[in-house]
Each structure stands twice: as C-alpha cells, then as structure tokens.
Amino acid sequence: MFSTIEIAKGVSLHIRQSTQFKTVNFSIKWRKPLTVKDAAERSVLSNVMQHSNGKFPKSADFRSHLDDLYGTVMYLDASKRGKDHTVVLNVETVNDQYLAETKVLDDVIDLMQTVIFNPNFENDRFVSSIVEREKEMIIQRIQSIFDDKTRYAQHRLTQIMRPNHPASISANGTIEAVKEVTTESLTKAYHSMINNDKIDIYVLGDVDVDALQQKLVNALSFKNRETIPYPETEDESKAEKEYTNEKQDMKQGKLHIGYSTPVKFGEEDYPKMQIFNGVFGAYAHSKLFMNVRERESLAYYASSSYSSHYGLVYVVSGIEPANEKKAIEVIKEQLEATQNGEITDLEMNQTKAMLVNQLKEALDSARGQIDIFDQYKDLGEEFSVDLWKDRWSKVTKEDVQQMASQLKLEAIYFLSGKEGSGDANN
Structure with missing residues (x-):
C-alpha cells in the first residue's frame, strides 16, 4: 500500500503513488509515551505551531499565504x-500537474519546513x-x-475503570496540567518533540516517488533518535468501584x-472480537x-464499542432515570x-x-488510507481489504460466543438528574 x-x-x-486523488496529502506524526x-x-x-511561525508570526498572514497556495x-x-x-501535521494541496505553474508542491514543502523548524520565537522561546x-x-x-x-459519562466511566492509565488520560491532558504550561516548558516540549519523538511521514498522491522522496529528505532534516521507553502500566482490572x-x-x-x-488489537482473536462487538x-x-x-x-440509543488497544468494551445508552434497573x-x-450462543445468521452476516463496508468507505479518502495504514503497519503483514474480509468471513457463531464469554463486567456508571433514581443495586 505504502512504500x-x-x-x-x-x-x-x-x-x-496513486492516481485516485487530484490532491497530494501529507501527514507527519510525532509520537511519544502518553x-x-x-x-x-x-x-x-x-x-x-498551527497559528504562527517565524516567517508568518500573525495567524492572518499565515492563512492568507495558504490561500495563495x-x-x-x-x-x-x-x-x-x-x-x-x-x-500530527496534516496537509492537503493541489497537485502541480493540474496547474499552469508547477511550483506549488515545492512551496508547500518549504512551508512545512518553516512550520516545523522555524517556530515563532522571541529570545529563543x-x-x-x-x-x-x-x-x-x-x-x-x-x-x-x-x-x-x-462524553462526560464515558470519560468518568473510563476514569473509574482505569485510573492513572493511558485509557483514561485525555489527549489534551487536564485543566490543571494545561494551566501549569509555561513558555519555558513549552519550548522544551517543542525541542523534545522535534529531536526525540518517533516520527512517521506519510505522502499520498500522484507524485514522482523518487523526486519527492529526495525533496522531503532535504527539507525535513530530522536527526537520529533513540526509542523512548514507555512507563509501566497495570492492565489488570483496577476499577475503583462497581457502581457509581x-x-x-x-x-x-x-x-x-x-x-x-x-x-x-493485532492479536489472533482480534477479528473475532470485532465480530462480537458488531453482533452485540x-x-x-x-x-x-x-x-x-x-x-x-x-x-x-443503545450501543457498544470495542477499545481494542486497551482491551475494553463499553456499552452506552441514554435512558429515562426510572428505567435504569430494567435497562441494566x-x-x-x-x-x-x-x-449462550443465541446468535442468528442475519446478525453474523450483517x-x-x-x-x-466501513473499511472500504475509509479507504475512499486519502486521510482514511493514511490512518488505516498507520494503524495496521506494525502487524508485520501487507494490509488489504481482502485479507481482513477473509478473516472476518471465517469467524463462526462459536467464536463470537467464546469472545462474549471472556468479557468481565468491571463498572457501571449512571449519570442522572438530581431528581433521578437511586442506586440500582439497592
């Protein structure tokens, strides 16, 4: 899919290299332990970094330049x-071959270089x-x-189930942690990201692969970096309490x-769990x-979701408070x-x-192709729709029954009005 x-x-x-899109898409992902x-x-x-840089310190000037491109x-x-x-830095630009002038792609790469390596600093911060x-x-x-x-109820449930664990840490941190950010700490975080993070650079479009590769190597002069160790986390059940x-x-x-x-995610039974979640x-x-x-x-509404990286399954529903016990x-x-294996052919087939269909729809967009490859690339195999279609097709009702039997209830969280019901366990 990608070289x-x-x-x-x-x-x-x-x-x-793909003729599927008339645009060229870039995505640069910096990763470190959460x-x-x-x-x-x-x-x-x-x-x-999104709103200003050394060349365009004012957001309006930066946006105007993007419009010009x-x-x-x-x-x-x-x-x-x-x-x-x-x-992540995401970029989508027109392909030069559809324009009378053919410098736009070079200008966009130069701008990416500016955004990454020339931040809007005063006195080195x-x-x-x-x-x-x-x-x-x-x-x-x-x-x-x-x-x-x-969203709040889901956040609280995850906090209860996995306190001080990546599953319950927001991608934005906490209000208290944001308030503690200073110009000095942010400058240090920037240098750490540029010099120490694991980086994946994606390009998708109808491009000359060798020529573009050389341009990016010259423009994005990242240095060698060592693998950052992950802090140890406890994956076993650590729910604070069963009912809240x-x-x-x-x-x-x-x-x-x-x-x-x-x-x-990525384990042998992963496709079976995906089918279980769909049936459930x-x-x-x-x-x-x-x-x-x-x-x-x-x-x-009532639905389930499978958070495969954490080994968690969530059920979410919106109900009248009086229906809590019955809903549970x-x-x-x-x-x-x-x-118990009460699974119909229709549930399996649908x-x-x-x-x-979800996989095919995601691959209809450039960003979807990048995100799917980024997720599946570490599995040590060539990703394809046919491969996963074949895996899902082999899942049986007995497999789904087995996946369901491995689920362990950890926590129930109910958010209700102040005139709502009491404890469902009473």
Whole structure:
C-alpha cells in the first residue's frame, strides 16, 4: 500500500503513488509515551505551531499565504492511541500537474519546513502572549466535555475503570496540567518533540516517488533518535468501584457500562472480537439496539464499542432515570444470550458486511488510507481489504460466543438528574 524507507533512525517516510486523488496529502506524526503532563504541553504546542511561525508570526498572514497556495489546507492536532500521544501535521494541496505553474508542491514543502523548524520565537522561546491564548483554547476544549453529557459519562466511566492509565488520560491532558504550561516548558516540549519523538511521514498522491522522496529528505532534516521507553502500566482490572451514580442538572440519564476482555488489537482473536462487538451492539441490527431500544423501548440509543488497544468494551445508552434497573437487566440479558450462543445468521452476516463496508468507505479518502495504514503497519503483514474480509468471513457463531464469554463486567456508571433514581443495586 505504502512504500517505506527510514530516513533517519526512528524517522520513517511512507509514500503511496496513486492516481485516485487530484490532491497530494501529507501527514507527519510525532509520537511519544502518553502522560498527563506531555498531553497538556503538546496540545498547547500543536495550537501554537498551527497559528504562527517565524516567517508568518500573525495567524492572518499565515492563512492568507495558504490561500495563495491554491487553498492548501494545513493544520496540527493532538490525539492518542493506545499508550502513544501523537501530534500530527496534516496537509492537503493541489497537485502541480493540474496547474499552469508547477511550483506549488515545492512551496508547500518549504512551508512545512518553516512550520516545523522555524517556530515563532522571541529570545529563543515561544511568545508568552500566544502561549497564554492557546492555553485558554485548550482549557475551553477540555471544559466542553462537561457540556456533552454522553462524553462526560464515558470519560468518568473510563476514569473509574482505569485510573492513572493511558485509557483514561485525555489527549489534551487536564485543566490543571494545561494551566501549569509555561513558555519555558513549552519550548522544551517543542525541542523534545522535534529531536526525540518517533516520527512517521506519510505522502499520498500522484507524485514522482523518487523526486519527492529526495525533496522531503532535504527539507525535513530530522536527526537520529533513540526509542523512548514507555512507563509501566497495570492492565489488570483496577476499577475503583462497581457502581457509581452521579447527579447533575439534566433530564435524560446516561447509563455507561464497562467490561474488560483479554483480546487486544493485532492479536489472533482480534477479528473475532470485532465480530462480537458488531453482533452485540455496534450497529443498528445489533442485539442492544434491537432489544434495549426497539423491543423494550428503554433507551433513546443503545450501543457498544470495542477499545481494542486497551482491551475494553463499553456499552452506552441514554435512558429515562426510572428505567435504569430494567435497562441494566436487558443489557445483561443480551450479553448472556450471546454467551449462550443465541446468535442468528442475519446478525453474523450483517456484521461482516458492515465491517467490510466501513473499511472500504475509509479507504475512499486519502486521510482514511493514511490512518488505516498507520494503524495496521506494525502487524508485520501487507494490509488489504481482502485479507481482513477473509478473516472476518471465517469467524463462526462459536467464536463470537467464546469472545462474549471472556468479557468481565468491571463498572457501571449512571449519570442522572438530581431528581433521578437511586442506586440500582439497592
């Protein structure tokens, strides 16, 4: 899918020549072990680097220059996956071959070099006023989770299930950690990211691979770096308590249930767990939707998700507080039915079709191709839709039953209004 070379120790360049898109897409990903402090600093850093640099210290001038480059899109973001924190620079620009002038790609690469290696410094550090402004933006982003009750409930459940673990650390850190960021600490975080992070550089488009490779090697002069050790984390069940009910000013209740599974991303049983999740609750044909929502009318929505890097399965539902006990009961019944092998051919076939369609849809976009290759590249095999379609097709009802039987209930979290129900276990 992508051809890969190492341009420096710990720095990989992945290029895919394709006529599928009329644009050229770049994605540069800096990775290091996820901690609260680093997440806070690097989220602020991505905002600071996105809006100004040494050549364009004012955001308006930077955006104007991007417009001049035929509407080139360039932005930075922070995210997490597994035990990694990632800062990503994404770029999408027009392909030179569709233009009368053919310097745009070179200009875009020069601008990428500027954004990365020529930050907006005063006296060898970031500008204090810009840092403070972007800190406020990240704090607002973190605070926004409190306004979205579904996201808040999911965040609280994960905190209860895996305290002080990458699963419960936000990609933006915490408000307290963001407030502690200074111009000095941010400058140090920048130099650490440029010089120490593992880096993957992706390019996808109708390009001359050899010529572009040489341009990027010259422009992105990253040095050799050593592997950063990951702090040890405890993956065994460490849920603080089995049941939690919190109350806020709201009407609809948010019932979130967390399970653990020994099966994680990339392991032999991973495709089986994907099918289990689809049969159990991931789609509109799944047991949770069809029974909790449709048959019993207990929920506004009900679904499951599989967090494969952490070995966790979540059930989320929006319910009337008075229906809490019944909803928990019916959710439990659906898991037990799957554990007992009560699985229809329709549930299996629709789940397999949905997984294949989702994969194909993701590959319809350049960013989707980059993200999928980035996720699957470490499995030591050539990624293809046919390979995964074949793996899913071989999963049996007995396999799904086995996956369901390995689930372990860890925590139930219920967020309800102040006039809502009491403890469901009473």
